Amino acid sequence: MTKAIEAINISKVYSNGVKALENVTFSVEKGESCSIIGPSGCGKTTLLFIFSGILKPTTGKVLIDGSEIDKPRNTALILQDFGLFPWKTVYENVCLGLKIRGVEKNKQKKIVEKLLKDLGLQDFRNSYPKELSGGMQQRVAIARALALNPEIMLMDEPFSSLDALTREKLQNFLLELQNKDSITTVLVTHNIEEAVFLGKKIVILSPRPGKVVKIIDNEEMGDVEYRNKKGFFEKCREVRKSISLVI
Amino acid sequence: MSGSEKKHKLSYLIAALILIIVWNAVSCLINSPAIPNPYVVFLSFTQQLKQDLPQHFLISAYRVIYSILLALSLAIPIGLSAHEKRIDSFVAPFIYLLYPIPHIVFLPLIILFFGIGDLSKIILIALIVFFQILVTTRDAARSVNEYYIYSLLSLGATKKDIYKHVVFPFVLPKILTALRIGVGTAIAVLFFAESFATNEGLGHLIVDSWDRADYPSLYAGIVSMALLGFILYSILEFVEKRVCRWM
Numbered sequence: 001m002t003k004a005i006e007a008i009n010i011s012k013v014y015s016n017g018v019k020a021l022e023n024v025t026f027s028v029e030k031g032e033s034c035s036i037i038g039p040s041g042c043g044k045t046t047l048l049f050i051f052s053g054i055l056k057p058t059t060g061k062v063l064i065d066g067s068e069i070d071k072p073r074n075t076a077l078i079l080q081d082f083g084l085f086p087w088k089t090v091y092e093n094v095c096l097g098l099k100i101r102g103v104e105k106n107k108q109k110k111i112v113e114k115l116l117k118d119l120g121l122q123d124f125r126n127s128y129p130k131e132l133s134g135g136m137q138q139r140v141a142i143a144r145a146l147a148l149n150p151e152i153m154l155m156d157e158p159f160s161s162l163d164a165l166t167r168e169k170l171q172n173f174l175l176e177l178q179n180k181d182s183i184t185t186v187l188v189t190h191n192i193e194e195a196v197f198l199g200k201k202i203v204i205l206s207p208r209p210g211k212v213v214k215i216i217d218n219e220e221m222g223d224v225e226y227r228n229k230k231g232f233f234e235k236c237r238e239v240r241k242s243i244s245l246v247i
Numbered sequence: 248m249s250g251s252e253k254k255h256k257l258s259y260l261i262a263a264l265i266l267i268i269v270w271n272a273v274s275c276l277i278n279s280p281a282i283p284n285p286y287v288v289f290l291s292f293t294q295q296l297k298q299d300l301p302q303h304f305l306i307s308a309y310r311v312i313y314s315i316l317l318a319l320s321l322a323i324p325i326g327l328s329a330h331e332k333r334i335d336s337f338v339a340p341f342i343y344l345l346y347p348i349p350h351i352v353f354l355p356l357i358i359l360f361f362g363i364g365d366l367s368k369i370i371l372i373a374l375i376v377f378f379q380i381l382v383t384t385r386d387a388a389r390s391v392n393e394y395y396i397y398s399l400l401s402l403g404a405t406k407k408d409i410y411k412h413v414v415f416p417f418v419l420p421k422i423l424t425a426l427r428i429g430v431g432t433a434i435a436v437l438f439f440a441e442s443f444a445t446n447e448g449l450g451h452l453i454v455d456s457w458d459r460a461d462y463p464s465l466y467a468g469i470v471s472m473a474l475l476g477f478i479l480y481s482i483l484e485f486v487e488k489r490v491c492r493w494m
C-alpha cells in the first residue's frame with residue numbers, strides 16, 4: 001500500500017514561542033481512516049492545518065502522496081465551527097470550492113445538485129446556515145468538502161457540538177462514505193468511542209507539545225454494527241488506558 | 248407583503264400621526280408665529296413645491312449623496328486593507344491621530360484649496376463621514392475570525408478570494424450600520440455647509456427664510472430636510488434587509 005500522508009518528525013513552534021507539536025511521525029495509508037485523539041491544546045488542529053498545507057511545520061516535513069506540499073492541495077478540511085460561511089446560502093457554501101477553482105457554472109450546478117440530493121439537503125439550498133440544525137450544518141460542510149472530489153479529508157472535531165443521536169447518525173454516514181469512496185480521512189476528536197468507531201488507525205497525542213504517544217491498530221472497524229460488538233468496547237478500553245497514562 | 252410587515256408599516260404611520268398631533272398641540276398652546284401649526288406648514292410646503300423647493304431639495308440631495316459615495320469609495324478599501332496586519336500597522340497611527348479631530352475645523356483649509364463652490368461642501372461632508380466609516384470598517388476587518396480564512400484557504404483560495412468571500416461580506420453589515428449613523432451626520436453637516444456662500448440648497452432656504460422671519464417657509468425647509476434624511480435612511484434600511492438576511 002502507498003502512503004497518502006506521511007508526517008516525518010514535524011515540530012511546530014508558533015511565532016509567539018508556543019510549541020504546539022514535537023517530533024510527530026506517523027503515516028496514513030491511501031484510503032485508510034485515521035483518528036487522532038489527544039488532550040485539549042495539544043496541537044491537533046495545528047497538525048491538520050499542516051497536513052492541509054495552510055501552515056508550514058517549523059522543522060520536519062509532510063509528504064502527501066509522496067511529495068512535499070507547498071500550497072493547499074486536493075485535501076478538504078472540515079472545521080467544527082467556522083467551516084461554513086454564515087453569509088452564504090447552503091448552495092453557495094457547497095459551491096464555493098468549485099467556484100474558487102474556476103469550475104464551469106453548469107458543471108458546478110450539476111455537482112452541487114447531486115450532492116445536495118445525496119445528503120438530503122435539496123430543500124434547504126437557499127437557506128442560510130443559521131436556519132439549519134447543527135447536524136445539517138455539518139452535512140453541508142461535508143457536502144462542500146466532497147464537492148471537490150478530494151483525495152484526503154481532514155476533519156477537526158466535526159461532530160463535537162452535536163447531540164448524541166445526531167452525532168451517531170453522522171458517524172454512520174461518514175463510515176458509509178469511507179467504505180464507498182475510500183477517501184483517505186483524518187479525524188480529530190475528543191471522543192474515544194468516535195475515534196474507535198471511525199479510525200482504522202488511532203493516533204494518541206500527549207499534552208502540549210503534542211508527541212505521538214501510541215498508535216493503535218483497529219482492524220475490526222468498518223461496519224456500522226461494530227458499535228455493538230465486544231471488540232469495540234475492548235478497543236475503547238485500550239484507548240482509554242493509553243490516554244490515561246499520558247494525562 | 249406579509250402580515251408582520253403590514254403591522255410594521257402601520258406602527259410607523261401611528262408614530263407619524265402622534266408627532267403631528269403633538270406638534271399641533273404645542274403650536275396651539277404657544278400661539279406664536281414662530282411655531283405655525285402643521286396645516287399652515289403643509290400649505291406652505293405644497294405652495295413651495297410649485298416654486299423652487301424641488302430645486303433646493305435636489306441640490307441638497309446631490310451634495311449629500313456625492314459626499315457619501317466619495318467617503319465610501321475611500322473608506323471601504325482603506326478599512327478593508329486593515330485586515331492585512333502589515334498595512335494596518337502603517338495606517339492605524341494615522342487614524343488614531345486624525346480621527347479625534349473635529350474635522351469641521353478644516354473648513355477654512357478646504358475652502359482655501361477648493362474654493363467656495365459645491366466641491367468644498369462635498370469634501371467637507373465626505374471628510375467627516377469618511378472617518379466614521381473608516382473606523383468601523385477597520386475594526387470589523389481586523390476582527391474576522393482566522394478560522395474562516397483557514398477554511399477558505401483549504402479550498403485553494405487566493406488573497407482576492409479571501410476579500411471577496413470572507414472579509415467583505417463579514418464587514419458589510421457593519422459598514423451599513425456605520426452608514427446609517429453617517430447619514431445623520433452628513434445631513435447635519437450639509438445644513439452647516441449650505442448656511443453660507445450659496446444660493447441653493449435646503450440649508451440656504453432655511454437660513455434665508457429665518458432671516459426674513461418667513462416661518463411657514465422656514466418650516467417647509469425643515470420638513471424637506473427631514474424628508475431627505477428619511478429617504479436616505481429608508482434606502483439604507485432596504486439595502487440592509489437584503490444584504491443582511493444571513494444574520
Ligand SMILES: Nc1ncnc2c1ncn2[C@@H]1O[C@H](COP(=O)(O)OP(=O)(O)OP(=O)(O)O)[C@@H](O)[C@H]1O
Binds near residue numbers: 019
Ligand atoms: N496562531 C497561533 N499562534 C500562537 N499560538 C497558537 C496559534 N494557534 C494555536 N496556538 C497554540 O498552540 C497550541 C495548540 O493549538 P491547537 O489549536 O492546535 O490545539 P488543539 O489540540 O486543536 O486544541 P483543542 O483540543 O482545544 O481544539 C495551543 O496552546 C494554542 O494556544
Ligand SMILES: [Mg+2]
Binds near residue numbers: 044045046156
Ligand atoms: Mg482544535
